[in-house]
Amino acid sequence: MASGLLSDQHSSTEAEYFLYVDGLKKHFGGVKALDGASFSLKRGEVHALVGENGAGKSTLIKILSGVFPFDEGTISLSGVPYSPTSPHDAKSSGIQVVHQEFNLLNHLSVAENISIEALPRNRFGLLNSREMNRRARVALDAVGMQDVDIRAPVETLGIAHQQLIEIARALQSDSKILILDEPTATLTERETKRLFKIIEGIKTKGVTVVFVSHHLDEVFAICDRVTVFRSGITITTENISDTTPDGVVRHMVGRQLAQEMETGLDTHIRDDIALSVKDLCVAKNPRDEGITFDLRYGEILGIAGLVGAGRTELLRGIFGTDPVRSGTIARDGQQVSFSSPRDAIASGIGFVTEDRKDEGLILDMSIAANISLASLKKLSSYGLLRFPEETQMARNGSERLKLKYGKLTDPTSSLSGGNQQKVVLAKWLARNPKVLILDEPTRGVDVGAKAEIYSILKGLAREGVALLIVSSELPELMTLSNRILVMAGHRVSGALARPDFSEESILKLAYGQNMNVGGDPSAAIH
Amino acid sequence: MLPSIDPAEDRDRRGISVRSIVNSAGIGLALIALILFFSVFTEHFLSPNNLTNILTQITINMILAVGMTFVILIGGIDLSVGSVMAFAAVVAGKAITIPGMGPTELIILAIGAALLAGVACGLINGLVSAYWALPSFIITLGMLNIARGAALHVSDAKTIYSFPFAFEEFGSALLFGIPVVFLVALVLVLIAWFILNRTVFGRLLYGIGNNEEAVRLAGHPVFWYKVAAFAICGLTAGIAAIVYMARLNISSPIAGIGFELNAIAAVIIGGTSLSGGRGSIIGTLLGAFIIGVLANGLILIGLNDFMRQMITGVVIIIAVILDHYRAKYMSR
Numbered sequence: 059m060a061s062g063l064l065s066d067q068h069s070s071t072e073a074e075y076f077l078y079v080d081g082l083k084k085h086f087g088g089v090k091a092l093d094g095a096s097f098s099l100k101r102g103e104v105h106a107l108v109g110e111n112g113a114g115k116s117t118l119i120k121i122l123s124g125v126f127p128f129d130e131g132t133i134s135l136s137g138v139p140y141s142p143t144s145p146h147d148a149k150s151s152g153i154q155v156v157h158q159e160f161n162l163l164n165h166l167s168v169a170e171n172i173s174i175e176a177l178p179r180n181r182f183g184l185l186n187s188r189e190m191n192r193r194a195r196v197a198l199d200a201v202g203m204q205d206v207d208i209r210a211p212v213e214t215l216g217i218a219h220q221q222l223i224e225i226a227r228a229l230q231s232d233s234k235i236l237i238l239d240e241p242t243a244t245l246t247e248r249e250t251k252r253l254f255k256i257i258e259g260i261k262t263k264g265v266t267v268v269f270v271s272h273h274l275d276e277v278f279a280i281c282d283r284v285t286v287f288r289s290g291i292t293i294t295t296e297n298i299s300d301t302t303p304d305g306v307v308r309h310m311v312g313r314q315l316a317q318e319m320e321t322g323l324d325t326h327i328r329d330d331i332a333l334s335v336k337d338l339c340v341a342k343n344p345r346d347e348g349i350t351f352d353l354r355y356g357e358i359l360g361i362a363g364l365v366g367a368g369r370t371e372l373l374r375g376i377f378g379t380d381p382v383r384s385g386t387i388a389r390d391g392q393q394v395s396f397s398s399p400r401d402a403i404a405s406g407i408g409f410v411t412e413d414r415k416d417e418g419l420i421l422d423m424s425i426a427a428n429i430s431l432a433s434l435k436k437l438s439s440y441g442l443l444r445f446p447e448e449t450q451m452a453r454n455g456s457e458r459l460k461l462k463y464g465k466l467t468d469p470t471s472s473l474s475g476g477n478q479q480k481v482v483l484a485k486w487l488a489r490n491p492k493v494l495i496l497d498e499p500t501r502g503v504d505v506g507a508k509a510e511i512y513s514i515l516k517g518l519a520r521e522g523v524a525l526l527i528v529s530s531e532l533p534e535l536m537t538l539s540n541r542i543l544v545m546a547g548h549r550v551s552g553a554l555a556r557p558d559f560s561e562e563s564i565l566k567l568a569y570g571q572n573m574n575v576g577g578d579p580s581a582a583i584h
Numbered sequence: 585m586l587p588s589i590d591p592a593e594d595r596d597r598r599g600i601s602v603r604s605i606v607n608s609a610g611i612g613l614a615l616i617a618l619i620l621f622f623s624v625f626t627e628h629f630l631s632p633n634n635l636t637n638i639l640t641q642i643t644i645n646m647i648l649a650v651g652m653t654f655v656i657l658i659g660g661i662d663l664s665v666g667s668v669m670a671f672a673a674v675v676a677g678k679a680i681t682i683p684g685m686g687p688t689e690l691i692i693l694a695i696g697a698a699l700l701a702g703v704a705c706g707l708i709n710g711l712v713s714a715y716w717a718l719p720s721f722i723i724t725l726g727m728l729n730i731a732r733g734a735a736l737h738v739s740d741a742k743t744i745y746s747f748p749f750a751f752e753e754f755g756s757a758l759l760f761g762i763p764v765v766f767l768v769a770l771v772l773v774l775i776a777w778f779i780l781n782r783t784v785f786g787r788l789l790y791g792i793g794n795n796e797e798a799v800r801l802a803g804h805p806v807f808w809y810k811v812a813a814f815a816i817c818g819l820t821a822g823i824a825a826i827v828y829m830a831r832l833n834i835s836s837p838i839a840g841i842g843f844e845l846n847a848i849a850a851v852i853i854g855g856t857s858l859s860g861g862r863g864s865i866i867g868t869l870l871g872a873f874i875i876g877v878l879a880n881g882l883i884l885i886g887l888n889d890f891m892r893q894m895i896t897g898v899v900i901i902i903a904v905i906l907d908h909y910r911a912k913y914m915s916r
Contacts, residue, residue: 377801379800379801398800398803398805399800399801399802399803400803400804400805402803403802403803404803409801411801416795416797416798417795417797417798417801418798418801419795419798420790420791420794420795420798420799420861421794421795422794422861422862423790423791423794427787427791431791431798431799431802432802432803434784434787434788434804435784438783438784441783441784441785442782442783442784443782443783443784443787485802
């Protein structure tokens with residue numbers, strides 16, 4: 059279906075480039091978000107931007123849509139230099155963005171939301187609601203939403219409809235480029251198909267659609283060309299018809315990470331059990347059935363599952379952060395009960411949290427202060443800090459993790475995502491944990507740092523540390539784990555040994571319990 | 585890149601203090617500019633008498649602002665310090681006028697009573713706001729009323745006076761022209777600086793103001809640290825009460841109305857962020873000086889008290905605007 063339309067498009071638009079981006083650079087503090095991005099858009103094409111988190115896609119989008127200016131490079135739009143100074147500027151140049159987080163006013167009606175940028179007025183300067191409603195109807199019909207009541211408050215609609223309202227709003231003005239930032243992340247399979255139909259309709263009107271997605275199957279279903287980002291650089295732009303999903307992945311991850319993912323685990327799992335969890339039911343678990351597993355020294359146990367499967371809640375329950383309803387935890391065979399993270403830490407557990415900005419780091423504080431945060435008792439006497447020892451600890455930690463930084467006294471916010479994550483790791487490694495729990499250890503980390511973190515984690519397992527890793531990236535879990543536990547709806551739906559790992563088998567288990575709820579498994583698991 | 589072994593690193597290894605010095609530098613310059621301005625445009629500003637006067641005038645605000653800095657650093661606020669000071673003063677006034685005891689015992693008793701009353705109010709503020717995770721703005725607003733009511737109740741709405749002579753002596757004593765009560769405030773500033781910059785407790789107060797959850801997940805008892813910050817604020821209100829009594833030789837249940845706002849202003853002008861996590865005690869000291877110098881200088885220049893109040897208000901707003909730009913600059 060897509061390919062038929064595709065060839066029509068090629069003949070009619072005559073491969074006319076009208077947006078050129080060349081050598082675009084942008085840095086935030088010491089972090090290079092874009093370090094030479096180049097790409098171009100044809101009229102009426104669907105162009106995919108792919109790359110790992112932090113590869114520079116969203117920075118490029120924000121520059122194109124006027125959220126912030128760029129440092130170096132050139133952009134030209136229809137042959138004229140283009141450097142928008144505000145989102146309004148970008149919109150009047152015909153570039154519209156539908157962000158991942160919607161910018162809708164939830165209590166206002168659909169019609170008001172669609173017209174919010176330029177509310178029609180009558181000659182007394184009052185709101186002309188008839189005209190407003192007419193425009194809204196036209197805009198909604200254009201994206202095939204005849205069934206939506208324009209007077210309904212936006213909050214009463216589902217996510218898919220809210221997104222289409224954003225798209226309708228973007229399209230009602232004279233748009234040349236419509237950028238969709240991960241539009242399918244929250245959609246079900248059926249909703250995604252409907253969105254794709256709408257995208258094809260938009261494209262026939264000569265509007266260029268830029269499609270940002272993590273899902274290569276979607277990219278290959280509807281896009282004409284794909285540009286791959288890695289570490290702030292555009293690696294390549296290819297015609298979809300000339301490439302394969304595997305080829306795109308190879309461009310995305312780069313050689314270093316590909317190598318790290320291909321080398322096997324040479325860990326030695328010991329006989330003694332480091333952490334034994336039995337029938338553990340966290341307070342947030344809606345069921346009465348608990349989680350049971352054993353984790354041995356030197357083992358890496360991965361936990362897979364969809365968003366909402368209860369993985370993070372389980373980790374927080376083990377670490378004493380969230381209350382536990384029932385069940386037992388044993389450390390080295392001794393039953394324990396952690397009433398706070400303090401107790402868990404005292405028994406040799408470390409916890410690298412999912413969200414380093416909200417839970418892991420004190421961004422305004424120095425790198426040294428963050429690395430020492432969990433070891434202050436060791437670095438003080440009578441409550442007084444011993445600064446030389448703190449500096450030494452920070453220096454050792456950053457050498458061990460190959461941290462790239464200016465000075466140890468620089469605020470942690472000056473580091474890139476990957477290096478920030480290394481600081482979180484260094485904080486826990488400074489305590490020599492026996493058990494290390496990690497929740498999404500490489501989220502928002504560039505591929506180089508990702509490869510390094512993989513090798514650090516494997517190294518820890520070799521040293522005998524027991525690791526428990528939750529990740530939504532299946533390739534990551536399959537690279538790192540000796541065993542994978544799959545969770546669905548707050549229970550273990552299956553366990554896989556390393557020889558049995560495959561994305562399919564994991565997905566099937568992750569999805570088993572949620573099948574009736576609906577939704578695209580790959581959409582939720584990535 | 586190899587980890588740099590920079591000699592500068594060893595000098596400025598404390599959590600955030602390098603940046604706090606940069607922060608304070610601007611405020612220091614502003615204070616010097618003010619002093620120069622008033623020295624040039626008024627006759628008596630630099631006279632020894634007037635300087636002693638300024639130091640006396642800013643003492644109480646400085647003491648209250650020290651405690652306020654602890655609370656604001658963890659992202660809280662304490663609106664009750666003025667009332668708590670009055671309550672502590674009245675309790676101490678009751679104690680110090682107990683008949684049939686020697687002056688030394690009475691003074692010790694009064695000081696103990698004031699400190700205890702202050703800490704008790706601070707503890708309540710801290711325990712309630714930390715336990716139920718409620719905004720300290722509301723809790724301390726409640727305490728503002730409770731402490732004021734208690735002060736009026738305990739004193740029967742009457743001013744208490746006739747204190748031991750030695751006590752009154754302490755309030756007006758000078759050491760090389762510097763009021764002894766000001767030296768007390770200065771010692772408090774030094775202690776606070778030490779706590780905030782050299783102890784685990786101080787480090788974690790900054791941490792809590794920045795990211796409470798990260799501190800908690802690193803295994804620290806955040807609850808008690810927060811309670812302690814409020815208790816310290818209450819303690820300084822108790823100390824301020826003693827200084828107040830010694831200076832004026834009375835305990836009035838209606839003392840200290842609006843003092844909390846001056847203390848907050850000193851902290852904010854001093855560059856401490858209202859959202860917590862960033863700031864310094866040196867900034868607070870300078871902030872208290874700026875308010876005091878402005879008040880004194882503007883009156884010397886011939887403006888009335890109402891004008892002075894307006895200008896102080898403008899200075900607070902300018903300080904916050906400057907802080908906004910400073911925060912932007914720092915995050916770059």
